Amino acid sequence: MARYGMVIDTRQCVGCMDCVVACQTENDVPVGYARDWIVTEVRGTFPDLAMEIRSERCNHCDNPPCVSCCPTGASHVSPVGQVVLVDPAKCIGCKACIASCPYGARFVHPDGYVDKCTFCDHRTREGKDPACVSVCPTHCMSFGDLDDPASRVSELLRTRRHHTLLPEAGTRPRVFYLT
Amino acid sequence: MFETTTTRHNALIDPVLRVWSWEIPVYLFLGGLVAGMLVLAGWHLLQVARGKSDDVYPVQTPLAAFVLINLGMLALFLDLTHKLYVWRVFLTFQPTSPMSWGSWILLLVYAVIAVSALIRLDESWPWLGHRFPVIGRMSRSLLARPAWLRAIAGLNIGFGIALGVYTGVLLSTMVARPLWNSAILGLLFLASGVSAACAAVHLLGSQRLFRPAPGGMIDGALASLVQPLTREIPPRSGSIALVRYDQIFLAVEFALLALLLIGLLTATAAHIEAARMLLTGTWAWPFWGLVVGVGIVVPFTLQALELKHRIPHTVIPALLVLAGGFALRWILVNAGQASEFFSATARL
Numbered sequence: 001m002a003r004y005g006m007v008i009d010t011r012q013c014v015g016c017m018d019c020v021v022a023c024q025t026e027n028d029v030p031v032g033y034a035r036d037w038i039v040t041e042v043r044g045t046f047p048d049l050a051m052e053i054r055s056e057r058c059n060h061c062d063n064p065p066c067v068s069c070c071p072t073g074a075s076h077v078s079p080v081g082q083v084v085l086v087d088p089a090k091c092i093g094c095k096a097c098i099a100s101c102p103y104g105a106r107f108v109h110p111d112g113y114v115d116k117c118t119f120c121d122h123r124t125r126e127g128k129d130p131a132c133v134s135v136c137p138t139h140c141m142s143f144g145d146l147d148d149p150a151s152r153v154s155e156l157l158r159t160r161r162h163h164t165l166l167p168e169a170g171t172r173p174r175v176f177y178l179t
Numbered sequence: 180m181f182e183t184t185t186t187r188h189n190a191l192i193d194p195v196l197r198v199w200s201w202e203i204p205v206y207l208f209l210g211g212l213v214a215g216m217l218v219l220a221g222w223h224l225l226q227v228a229r230g231k232s233d234d235v236y237p238v239q240t241p242l243a244a245f246v247l248i249n250l251g252m253l254a255l256f257l258d259l260t261h262k263l264y265v266w267r268v269f270l271t272f273q274p275t276s277p278m279s280w281g282s283w284i285l286l287l288v289y290a291v292i293a294v295s296a297l298i299r300l301d302e303s304w305p306w307l308g309h310r311f312p313v314i315g316r317m318s319r320s321l322l323a324r325p326a327w328l329r330a331i332a333g334l335n336i337g338f339g340i341a342l343g344v345y346t347g348v349l350l351s352t353m354v355a356r357p358l359w360n361s362a363i364l365g366l367l368f369l370a371s372g373v374s375a376a377c378a379a380v381h382l383l384g385s386q387r388l389f390r391p392a393p394g395g396m397i398d399g400a401l402a403s404l405v406q407p408l409t410r411e412i413p414p415r416s417g418s419i420a421l422v423r424y425d426q427i428f429l430a431v432e433f434a435l436l437a438l439l440l441i442g443l444l445t446a447t448a449a450h451i452e453a454a455r456m457l458l459t460g461t462w463a464w465p466f467w468g469l470v471v472g473v474g475i476v477v478p479f480t481l482q483a484l485e486l487k488h489r490i491p492h493t494v495i496p497a498l499l500v501l502a503g504g505f506a507l508r509w510i511l512v513n514a515g516q517a518s519e520f521f522s523a524t525a526r527l
Contacts (some may be wrong), residue, residue, distance in 0.1 A: 037187035043180065044283070056187075065354045070280035072267040090267050093260030095198040095277055102355035102520050107189040110299065112261035166520050168447065170352055 003062075003082035004119055005146040006133070007153045007162070007172035011142035015040060015053040019132035019141065024059075026120060030110050035117040036132055051178070055132065055141065058105035058117040059165060061174030066106065067115055068098035075114075080125060081145075088113040102169040108155035119143070146174060151160045184191070189266075196516045202258035204508040206414060207346045207373075209251030210285075211368050211504065215376025216244040218290070219424075220295055221335030227469070228328035236495040240380055241335075242303070243294035243404050248288065277349045284341050291334045297321065298331075303403035306396045345370030350515060358453035360510070361442050367435040373505035374428035376495010378478075378497035381421045385494060404419030422482050431477045453518035462514045470510060 013064060015038045023029060023036050026141035036057035044050050060083050067084060075097050077083070078139040086097075086106075091113040093134045096108045098114060109115040120130035124143075126135065133141040144151035156162075191198045221241045223338035260266055270287070273279035299322075301308025301315035308315050321327050354360065383404075393399050443454035457466040478496035485492050 020186065023224045033189050034187050037185055039183060042182045045180065049180075065352075068275040069271055069278065069352060070265075071276045071282060073271050073273055075268070088261075091261050091263065091266055092264050093262070094258070094278060095260070096276075096349075096353070098192070098351040099196065099516065104192045105187070106500070107192055108198070108260050113264075130208050156517075158507075168449075168524045171354070171519055 001147075002145040003147045003174070004060065004083055004124065004143065005153050005176065006057075006119070006130075007142045007156045007176045007178060009140040009142075009156075009160075009178040010052045010054055011178065012138045012159060013053045014138060016137060018135045018137055019055045022131040022135040023117070023120075026123075027046075027118070029115075033107050033109070033115070035105075035115070052177075056103070056105075056165070056176055057175065058101075058116075058119075059086060059103055059121060059171065059175045062172035063103075063170060064175060066102040067168075068120070069096045069100045078121065078155060080121070081119065083119045083121060083124075084116075085118055085121060086114050088114060101165050102171065108111045126130075126146065196271070196519070197454055197510055199258065201509075201514060202254040202286040204505065204512045205513065206258070206354070207349075207368065207508040208256070208505045209247050210346045211343055211372030212375045212379060212501075213244045213248045213251065213337045214341075214346070214369065215373035216240045216247075216380065217291065217335045217339030217342065218294075218373050219376050219380055220244070221290065221332040221337075221339060223326050224295070224298075224332035224335065227322075227326040227333060230325075239375075240383070241292045241466075242300075243379070243383060244405060245292050245296060246291075248285070248292065260277075262391075273385035277345060277352050281345045281349060283501070284338065284345055287340055288338050291331075291338050295331055295335055296323070298332065300330075300403070304399045305394050306399040307361040309394075333387070339370060343372040346372070350511070353515075355508075356453075356515045356518050358443070358448070358515040359448040360446075360457065361439050363435055363439045363442060363510075367432065367439060370435055371430050371504050371507055374425055374432055377428060378500035378504075379396045379419045381418055381497045382494055383499075384418055384421070404453070421439075421487070422486060422492075422496075425481050425496075426479060426486075429475050429500065433471075433475050436475075449520045452512075456514050456518060457510070461517070462510055465506065465510050466514075469506035470503055474500050474506055478503070 017038055020034060020036055020038065025081065027035060029082055031172055036055060038052045039056050065079065066085050071094060072090045072092055074087045074092070074121055076085060078085045084117045088111070093108065093112050093114065095108065095114065098108070106114050106116045123130060129143050133143045142152045142156060144153040146153055148154060156178060160178045162176045162178050164176055187193055213518050256262065256265065268279070268282045270277070272283060297314060297317050299318055300316055321331070347368035350356070350359040351361055351364040368402040393402050440458065443450040456462050478499040481490070481496040484490045485496070
């Protein structure tokens, strides 16, 4: 069974927000909300400064707290790619999943249910990349099966230094950032 | 320097998480209060089963608990954003979800309250007793069988503890909120709930509004909720016992609160920062003033003076305990939502 993940090269990302716009368009995300977003971090002491630009989204964790706390099973791990999804027809809007997510990746859709990144589940089932990956002008984003040693994402993780977000939370994220 | 900017601006998430407003603290407070009332009712039923007790007012706490749990459930329902799908909770059981456990526990609590409320219901609400003599027969049947009373008492205590602990576990399993990451939270909320229940039952026991019990439908129902069942004023020993119980649970609550903070202060940087929010940060004044001062230290001192006959018995300590119990939930829910893991430590 595939285990989808995403690898983002922070040395190539310029923060153009094409991924954000593509997601909004592809998934009809309501105005004022975002399933993915750009974070810019600057650290150091002038003139010795370093900047990292990241395209962030749901990390589709291997140990997802949002799934374990859901009282109805609306938040679940899909058998296709083991991505974390929300079934609006089961969601009661208790917001426990939002409170349990260390990444702030979820929000309440104006229709009442909880919404988030799906890794464009409807596209990946057809063998396509998620919308954000497909539009990236710098090709800094890669998507694929982490369990397949021959996949592009596995190769990048083997050969490049990388990190995940908040590893101390113990969620085992599947979005990796190359540095 | 370390500077972070984000383009995300999702409602209720940014800049600080605030998905739970007044409804959840109200629900957690009422849930804890009802849990404590079940424990007290169970304890008292055990005394009744042994033929030891005449002061019967805690036996009717299930009636008040029924009203309070409904108010709590209403608050919980109002918090949901996808309300029409609430029935989905009862189509499944998710063993890893405290909220799923809580939903089923609440359903069973209703059943326990219903059975417990039958005891002497015909006496406390005469109108109902006259209309439905079967209720009186069921009540007398239960009272004549100590083994059944013991079983009902056990259910009250068991489900009371389960309900009280669950309200804390609900928060403590949220890994993203360092302030809540402690197993002590369940015991703290249980101790606070029993303490608040002692105060609430004490308050109810002190009411003399409808003596003797009115015979009408509405006034009879109201009277059954807010005044002791006995025709005479309840024996003073009952209320003194409640004050003593309250003192014990206030002391336990204080100790658990200290342990919670010690646990956080000896954990990771994120947990230390979360504890500091309460001790010296944004929430310090409400925490020290309302939770520790108004909710524990002042009522404990007043109760000690009352028991030593230095000052007259009043309802003030009970009211303060209830206010403190609510403040504890209010502050922990709001401060907990604001606590988070540092984004900086992720990449050190």
